[in-house]
Amino acid sequence: VLCSSSPKIEGIEPSIRQSLSVNPSLYWWRLMKQSSLDYKIKARNKNEHGDFLALDLGGTNFRVLHVRVLEEEKVVDILGSQTCSISQDIMLGTGEQLFDHIAACLADFISSQNLKGQTLPLGFTFSFSCEQKKIDESILLRWTKGFNCSGVEGRDIVQLLKEAVQRRGDFTIGFVAMVNDTVGTMMSCGYRDQSCEIGLIIGTGTNACYMEEMRNVKRVEGEDGRMCINTEWGGFGDDGTLENIITDINRTIDQTSIKPGVHIFEKMISGMYLGELVRLLLVKLTEQKLLFKGQRSTTLLTAGTFPTKFISEIEEPLSGLENAKRILSSLNVPYDSVDARIVRLVCDTVSSRTARLCAAALATIANRIRVNRGLKHLKTTVAPGMVRLLAPDCDITFILSQDGSGKGAAMVTAVAQRLALQSHLVLQPFCLSVHQLRTISDLLMKDLIKGLGKHSHHKAAVKMLPTFVRSTPDGTEHGDFLALDLGGTNFRVLHVRVLEEEKVVDILGSQTCSISQDIMLGTGEQLFDHIAACLADFISSQNLKEQTLPLGFTFSFPCEQKKIDESILIRWTKGFNCSGVEGRDIVQLLKEAVQRRGDFTIGSVAMVNDTVGTMMSCGYRDQSCEIGLIIGTGTNACYMEEMRNVKRVEGEDGRMCINTEWGGFGDDGTLENIITDIDRTIDQTSIKPGVHIFEKMISGMYLGELVRLLLVKLTEQKLLFKGQRSTTLLTAGTFPTKFISEIEEPLSGLENAKRILSSLNVPYDFVDARIVRLVCDTVSSRSARLCAAALATVANRIRVNRGLKHLKTTVGVDGTVYKKHPNFSDELQAMVRLLAPDCDVTFILSQDGSGKGAAMVTAVAQRLALQSHLLEDSDGDSEEED
Numbered sequence: 001v002l003c004s005s006s007p008k009i010e011g012i013e014p015s016i017r018q019s020l021s022v023n024p025s026l027y028w029w030r031l032m033k034q035s036s037l038d039y040k041i042k043a044r045n046k047n048e049h050g051d052f053l054a055l056d057l058g059g060t061n062f063r064v065l066h067v068r069v070l071e072e073e074k075v076v077d078i079l080g081s082q083t084c085s086i087s088q089d090i091m092l093g094t095g096e097q098l099f100d101h102i103a104a105c106l107a108d109f110i111s112s113q114n115l116k117g118q119t120l121p122l123g124f125t126f127s128f129s130c131e132q133k134k135i136d137e138s139i140l141l142r143w144t145k146g147f148n149c150s151g152v153e154g155r156d157i158v159q160l161l162k163e164a165v166q167r168r169g170d171f172t173i174g175f176v177a178m179v180n181d182t183v184g185t186m187m188s189c190g191y192r193d194q195s196c197e198i199g200l201i202i203g204t205g206t207n208a209c210y211m212e213e214m215r216n217v218k219r220v221e222g223e224d225g226r227m228c229i230n231t232e233w234g235g236f237g238d239d240g241t242l243e244n245i246i247t248d249i250n251r252t253i254d255q256t257s258i259k260p261g262v263h264i265f266e267k268m269i270s271g272m273y274l275g276e277l278v279r280l281l282l283v284k285l286t287e288q289k290l291l292f293k294g295q296r297s298t299t300l301l302t303a304g305t306f307p308t309k310f311i312s313e314i315e316e317p318l319s320g321l322e323n324a325k326r327i328l329s330s331l332n333v334p335y336d337s338v339d340a341r342i343v344r345l346v347c348d349t350v351s352s353r354t355a356r357l358c359a360a361a362l363a364t365i366a367n368r369i370r371v372n373r374g375l376k377h378l379k380t381t382v383a384p385g386m387v388r389l390l391a392p393d394c395d396i397t398f399i400l401s402q403d404g405s406g407k408g409a410a411m412v413t414a415v416a417q418r419l420a421l422q423s424h425l426v427l428q429p430f431c432l433s434v435h436q437l438r439t440i441s442d443l444l445m446k447d448l449i450k451g452l453g454k455h456s457h458h459k460a461a462v463k464m465l466p467t468f469v470r471s472t473p474d475g476t477e478h479g480d481f482l483a484l485d486l487g488g489t490n491f492r493v494l495h496v497r498v499l500e501e502e503k504v505v506d507i508l509g510s511q512t513c514s515i516s517q518d519i520m521l522g523t524g525e526q527l528f529d530h531i532a533a534c535l536a537d538f539i540s541s542q543n544l545k546e547q548t549l550p551l552g553f554t555f556s557f558p559c560e561q562k563k564i565d566e567s568i569l570i571r572w573t574k575g576f577n578c579s580g581v582e583g584r585d586i587v588q589l590l591k592e593a594v595q596r597r598g599d600f601t602i603g604s605v606a607m608v609n610d611t612v613g614t615m616m617s618c619g620y621r622d623q624s625c626e627i628g629l630i631i632g633t634g635t636n637a638c639y640m641e642e643m644r645n646v647k648r649v650e651g652e653d654g655r656m657c658i659n660t661e662w663g664g665f666g667d668d669g670t671l672e673n674i675i676t677d678i679d680r681t682i683d684q685t686s687i688k689p690g691v692h693i694f695e696k697m698i699s700g701m702y703l704g705e706l707v708r709l710l711l712v713k714l715t716e717q718k719l720l721f722k723g724q725r726s727t728t729l730l731t732a733g734t735f736p737t738k739f740i741s742e743i744e745e746p747l748s749g750l751e752n753a754k755r756i757l758s759s760l761n762v763p764y765d766f767v768d769a770r771i772v773r774l775v776c777d778t779v780s781s782r783s784a785r786l787c788a789a790a791l792a793t794v795a796n797r798i799r800v801n802r803g804l805k806h807l808k809t810t811v812g813v814d815g816t817v818y819k820k821h822p823n824f825s826d827e828l829q830a831m832v833r834l835l836a837p838d839c840d841v842t843f844i845l846s847q848d849g850s851g852k853g854a855a856m857v858t859a860v861a862q863r864l865a866l867q868s869h870l871l872e873d874s875d876g877d878s879e880e881e882d
Helices: 009-021 036-047 095-112 157-168 181-190 248-255 264-269 271-287 309-314 320-330 337-372 393-399 410-426 434-452 524-541 586-597 610-619 677-684 693-698 700-716 737-743 749-759 766-801 816-820 824-835 852-867
Strands: 026-030 050-057 061-070 075-085 122-126 129-134 137-142 176-179 196-202 206-213 226-230 381-385 479-486 490-499 504-514 551-555 559-563 566-569 605-608 625-631 635-642 655-659 807-814 839-845
Touching (some): 157 176, 206 264, 309 320, 434 824, 479 524, 610 807, 635 693, 693 766, 749 766, 766 807, 766 839, 824 839
Parallel strands (some): 479 551, 551 605
Antiparallel strands (some): 206 226
16 A cells, blocks of 8 residues: 555655666756756757757657757747657567667658758657766666567667667767656746656556655765755666565566566556556456456467557546447447446545556656655645546545555455445446436337327326416516525525626625425425515615515426416425425415515515526527526426417417426336435435426436435345444435435545545445445436436427527526536436537536526516416317327
8 A cells, every 4th residue: 555654655765865876767968066957947048949869769750850949039840840659579689679660660750751961959858768878878777568678678778879870870860868758847947937847657557757855865965955866766676675565466477578577657647558457457357257257369369459548438527438338349248337437436545546647656746856855844846747547536546645545456356345246236236328218218209299288188197287477588588576585494585686788687686595404394384474574674674665566486396387377286396295285376376475474675576486587587698598507406407499389378470488397207107217225215215206207317406315225235135344234324314315416526525525524423344435436426427417408308309499400508507406516417418419400509607597597587487477377277178289
């Protein structure tokens, strides 16, 4: 284990001290002396100019560049570049073959750049372990990264290059400066940031350099100033220092490499080996029948068939699981959705170990610089170069490096042994395919049509309620309004002013009032008397008692709106169950409570669903906003439907905003094929069993409890927490939805998971924390995908209604799940694009849809909505709606 409390991290420090006095790889540039480094540092600040050649060799491809440094403009321009490949035969051939190939490519490039008559100085970036004697003399210590050219180790690289150029005789090169890639990285970044004193490479190989005090560099004369040290930390562990954290998979990687026993640290963390580490782990898990039904393919068993780039693709936040499936198909293994998630977990564990080990080593260097200088606090800059593998996760792990862990690949087996055997039963039902989502979309489309029908509405699970909002704001609205916003355990009262000329909606004052559990479960009279009391306090505080202002009432529960000022509560949700309210007119109940007080008056009341308010507040900024979406404590959507399809309201022309109340989707059993046992438990223990099934699968009111019940189930099956359940874990409501967002945070997620698990009083380890994160990801991902399927249905309906091949529209969004969860919005938007490819959907966040939106609806509604009235339901023939 590599962590701050472990003696193993301290093993790097004595290795550095020993190397500085015994066998260092010094970069021969030095500060504070008239040496090469002194010259370069000064030159990069003020005196550079001229043309240069550059060679960059560090892997299976190398580059040749023509670079011009412009003194006056302080600009470095690349005038031309060419990439050349190096075949396996050359990589394993003779040194003469390699340098002749380099010289040939250099000749071709010089010719293409019309430089044959010039003799330009050349900078040679040679990214292998070298001991630098002088700026133009560098001895190769050992090959790495798959190279093993004979006759090169122990030789001067500059001399070998010059000899190859002389053998050709058709061009010349000037002075050659050897540049280690890590030092080059530090120097190029130092040009932009003068505090850059550390260079880091983590790509095909890995290395770091830093500015060491000259008094500590025992093999070079002088005590003053500093010198850049090329650590060659890839060799850390070659002496057995890391034996306690090396796994069997690491040993296999080392034993089958070109140079066994050499560059152990590099083989644990660099891109040259990570893909193979993952492949060997997948083979091992398959042999143990924990993956792919125990069936190994020839491709999977073949070395090199899982390149490191696959890890990056599989860990992509949006497309990772789809990439995993594509890659597993290419490996010819029989996989399912859970296999794909476990492979993703394997990749995450291997890359995470890489980042943490790299962070441990980098922290050692930073601490050394600080101690060297006698500082309590060091501010420095690290120059990461060629971060092909980890970016940006390597930065993330740097921040978390104080808690670096080296459990690495061994953890994967522990995860798989405890999770994979049962994961098909526990997590598989939550993994919805695109085919399933399209089926869900088709089912919702039928329910939308059913809800709109005059004869079928009363039997519809998705109620499709007319809102009598026939238009978005046209800019003529103005005046002062009150707004009430009731949708949860708190409600707000607002004073809103709409300014016509400025086209601005201002909140002049607001007040938040809480609703106790007793009131939520008491009588309707208690609830509305409490609302009226809070409204009276607010009106008094705003000096509005002498005015009678129109009021927009955002009431975020399923209602059937008869008129703009008449709205019948269909049913309570979100934990409310006040008696004597369902089936009653909300506006009338509010007016009666105000009359009982008798100390203030209100004007006309416009009932506003929160989703409609969201759409209207966003529509004030974006005229193409025709969909409103709430995904927070509850969930709902509204959209502009063609009047000819709204069978329950008179009129054929124009459009009307429909409050879908899609939370009820599935109440008639439509979603039975995707409902899990956990969903059924959530429903059965809710205040209203059998009601708002869709909402209970995706909204913030229930997501935390879904995760808690999954954790309990996994614990009962002894797949988590050593099978030990705590009283806290077994108590409903102890895992709020905000925990999911915290655990899925990219930077601090695992640390948050540990803190949260501690609060649940369960005995957890590092693997448990990762599994909990996987459970959270699975639940939130299903929520986002189901929400996307429903939203895609609405967008597709608008497009078809209008006979368009392509629709461009905007969704106004509100709700804590969308706003606060780190991945939800990205996954939702990506899935909408996939399920509604002919719709260009833009998302904008609502700015107080329940307050400003309510005022806008009230203003528009007074102008338009009273022109419509609701037709009575009928049990007549519904053939036209079918």
